[in-house]
Amino acid sequence: MDERVREHAEVLVDWSARVEAGDDVVVSVAEDAHELGVAVAEALGERGANVTTLYGSDELSRAYLKGVEAGTDAAVDADDFDSDPAVDRAIFEAADAYLRIGGGRNTTATADVDRPTRQAYAKARQGVREARMDTDWVSTVHPTRSLAQQAGMAYEEYQEFVYDAVLRDWESLAEEMAQMKDILDAGEEVRIVTERDGAPDTDVTMSIAGRTAVNSAASVVYDSHNLPSGEVFTAPYDTEGEVFFDVPMTIDATRVRNVHLVFEDGEVVDFAAESGEGALGDILDTDDGARRLGELGIGMNRGIDRFTDSILFDEKMGDTVHLAVGRAYDACLPEGESGNDSAVHVDMITDVSADSRMEVDGEVVQRNGTFRWEEGFEG
Numbered sequence: 001m002d003e004r005v006r007e008h009a010e011v012l013v014d015w016s017a018r019v020e021a022g023d024d025v026v027v028s029v030a031e032d033a034h035e036l037g038v039a040v041a042e043a044l045g046e047r048g049a050n051v052t053t054l055y056g057s058d059e060l061s062r063a064y065l066k067g068v069e070a071g072t073d074a075a076v077d078a079d080d081f082d083s084d085p086a087v088d089r090a091i092f093e094a095a096d097a098y099l100r101i102g103g104g105r106n107t108t109a110t111a112d113v114d115r116p117t118r119q120a121y122a123k124a125r126q127g128v129r130e131a132r133m134d135t136d137w138v139s140t141v142h143p144t145r146s147l148a149q150q151a152g153m154a155y156e157e158y159q160e161f162v163y164d165a166v167l168r169d170w171e172s173l174a175e176e177m178a179q180m181k182d183i184l185d186a187g188e189e190v191r192i193v194t195e196r197d198g199a200p201d202t203d204v205t206m207s208i209a210g211r212t213a214v215n216s217a218a219s220v221v222y223d224s225h226n227l228p229s230g231e232v233f234t235a236p237y238d239t240e241g242e243v244f245f246d247v248p249m250t251i252d253a254t255r256v257r258n259v260h261l262v263f264e265d266g267e268v269v270d271f272a273a274e275s276g277e278g279a280l281g282d283i284l285d286t287d288d289g290a291r292r293l294g295e296l297g298i299g300m301n302r303g304i305d306r307f308t309d310s311i312l313f314d315e316k317m318g319d320t321v322h323l324a325v326g327r328a329y330d331a332c333l334p335e336g337e338s339g340n341d342s343a344v345h346v347d348m349i350t351d352v353s354a355d356s357r358m359e360v361d362g363e364v365v366q367r368n369g370t371f372r373w374e375e376g377f378e379g
Contacts, residue, residue: 001035004163008140009039012099013047015170016138016219016227021048023096026135028056033103033142040099052091056100058109065113065121076117084127092131097220102141102312107150111253115282118252122343123287136220140166140227141312150250151308164303165228165313173230174217177300179373180232180365184213187360190236190296192243192321194356200244200260202350204323206236206296211332216297216316223331230301230316235332235339236293236323239263243323247349250309254279259348261325267291268325284325289342295324295332297347298358298366311347319353319369 029037148158188209194202218229245259256276268291302318324347328339353369
């Protein structure tokens with residue numbers, strides 16, 4: 001086994017999930033992620049944890065959903081699925097931690113499942129999702145050939161990319177990102193502006209007053225649940241203006257490019273996309289909360305140096321900002337306050353490495369990808 005696989009497992013178990021002896025841990029292992037699954041199971045055994053394993057297969061999910069479609073006379077809706085099956089809820093309600101190891105043989109395995117079917121399934125399992133998110137959950141990926149192909153890289157090149165992003169000095173990065181967290185925690189309004197030739201401008205403002213930013217340093221002790229991570233995020237509201245997302249992404253198994261959103265009174269009132277506009281529209285129509293923002297995220301992991309069409313990596317890349325429509329994370333909200341609620345949480349990314357600035361309460365804190373505490377910052 002490549003020693004980096006064992007290092008990945010150790011970071012996941014020790015730094016990210018903070019697993020202790022006696023913890024009940026559910027581990028979901030995707031197709032072709034077997035090797036990392038083995039290393040994680042070994043690490044959990046050494047630490048005295050109890051392990052339940054699941055097989056996280058998109059191909060199995062496709063087979064099930066296509067079967068539901070075949071057995072239903074009309075279009076599939078949420079009533080065609082049992083709402084929050086007790087067996088699924090019980091697994092996560094009894095778990096201390098949930099580790100999801102992504103991978104897979106086909107990154108678009110569910111592309112031929114009707115979008116209404118996927119949306120109905122997501123709605124019917126919202127309680128299961130809530131139970132899973134109440135655990136100390138962490139999501140990561142094992143570098144597989146399908147992910148390398150999606151990223152446009154040779155397999156060996158993609159392995160190097162993944163481990164450069166994952167095997168970081170997370171403690172040092174957490175200290176740097178704490179500076180951005182402090183700025184957002186003290187702020188009331190964020191404005192993002194981009195002015196580029198040949199592309200729509202971005203000029204969007206959002207309130208962050210009373211919200212808590214998360215220093216997402218790849219560990220549950222920071223309320224951070226992705227490995228790799230490397231972002232600072234919060235839950236904005238009262239969004240006004242327009243924003244152009246120039247980073248291609250895959251949404252609901254559909255490639256989406258050059259998204260333009262217009263916000264009024266906190267809600268998306270107009271949208272367009274160069275490609276994948278139908279998929280974007282379906283997401284925005286999922287429920288009432290799908291047209292409002294649930295997240296503002298600022299990418300700060302400079303170990304991620306290129307776009308790979310994987311949101312787990314792309315949204316953490318340095319010199320990027322992302323906004324997510326849909327669900328807001330509880331970690332950003334005051335106790336007892338509910339933020340934007342939705343069955344979806346879909347991130348969209350814009351490159352801020354040039355011709356851009358981010359302001360907090362009128363003060364520029366990042367210009368052309370450089371933060372105000374970094375060398376080369378222009379105020």
